[in-house]
Amino acid sequence: MDLARYHRLRSAYYRLEGQRCTSCQAIQFPPRTACRICRERSLEPHRLSGRGIVYSHAEVAQAPRGFAAPYVVALVKLEEGLLLTAQLTDVEPEDVVIGLPAEMVTRRLQEHGPHGYLVYGYKFRPVLHRRKAS
């Protein structure tokens, strides 16, 4: 059932945990049983930075069941070089452009899960303040 399903996804959804291949060093997200690049099974958990830029974006006007339109979805290119699919939040659709710096935040993904509970996970928002170099 969905409760167990989202529980299984907690590392990816809450901590943006992907995998690093100890054989070819490739990083992948979402997790797989084998490396997407070299096909080896030598994978260890690897937490992603959660920082990147908008690679492409779209505004959803007709939402699937469980979602309330309108909202913005995007492909985000992370600092690590890989792409990830997520909703954008805390931003007006007209302010979203390709190249916009964005960072991960934890938000409610579905207002009502299929059984009435709330599903939380990652979304991305524009970077509010440039971090000071330390």
Next chain:
Amino acid sequence: MRNVYIVGVGQTPVGEHWDRGLRELGASAVRDAMADARVERAGALYVGNMMGGCLNGQENVATLLADAAGLLPIEAWKVEAACASGGAAVRAAALAVGSGAHDVAIAVGVEKMTDGMPETVTAGLATAADQDFEASHGLSFVALSALLMRRYMHETGCSREAFAPFAVNAHANGVTNAKAMFREEITAEEFTRSPIVASPIGILDAAPVCDGAAAVVVCSDDALRGHHKPVRVAASAVATATIDLASREDILTLAAAATSAAKVYEKARLGPKDIDLFEAHDAFTIITALSLEACGFARRGEALAIAAKGCIGRDGGCVPLSTFGGLKARGHPVGASGAYQIVEAALQLRGEAGANQVPGARRALTQSIGGHGSVAVTHVLES
């Protein structure tokens, strides 16, 4: 592998069939294809269907259709490859006959979408995407196409208007197809002004939600009869790519489409220049463009140049596209579309396409794509 021939075709009109469900649509296409082939029985029935379970509450669709069509106790099972299910069912039938397991097999693609409420259909279509990492984040099927189209426009510098020729051509071809859902022309200006569904995708970029079924009878050399007008399945191939868009090496290269196209070209010993018509998976104009590039008709980022040259019409130039209206105008009953493409290509090669005939067509390419390029089924047919 033995030679495999398409000897019978059947198709229902595509549209909103309020008076017909999965069983009536599927079984009538099957019986029409059998009547066309003049065969009374077959060894197996393969049914391409994507959403019987989530929209119609009906799995075991192949048994349902075998029963409804009066074919019991025939071997029958369902083939599912998202929007490419119909093409995959034809591939299954070709494998069954090619391998020698059966001398005659039937493939049908069927989808009954209009019984679902819009948000249920939207959620159903999104089941072709990665549930955990796309659909659960609110990505709809249209939104995934919009992500591709925006990136394509960003990289090539082209405008939304530049995609118009694909939709205009499909509608022009739909006018004379009695089975098509949309039988009226549209202009480039209407395309450009059409309401936006998920920016940059407008309503005239997208194929409609609808019902329909299409079927073929395939057979071996041994089962060919004098009255048949055989169309040979010169090559058939399926390939896959990552189920989510984000994991792909290059989201603007439909790797599964390119791989399956390369396989059929190699098997049939030909290339894009030898193809007389291409039934492409034009569910969205961006997918048409990416499909043309994947199949070698244009280089990466250059498909719109072909569209601009105006040579995708039936009277040729580059390659006639969507000759009966394609998914855009004939309609896109998802699990059936791949079978419609093959029925239409077979009619072209038999010289029975009427007003839609591509003069002198001898070789056709069909490509059915599921899940935004995660699976592609490609066929070369030869007269």
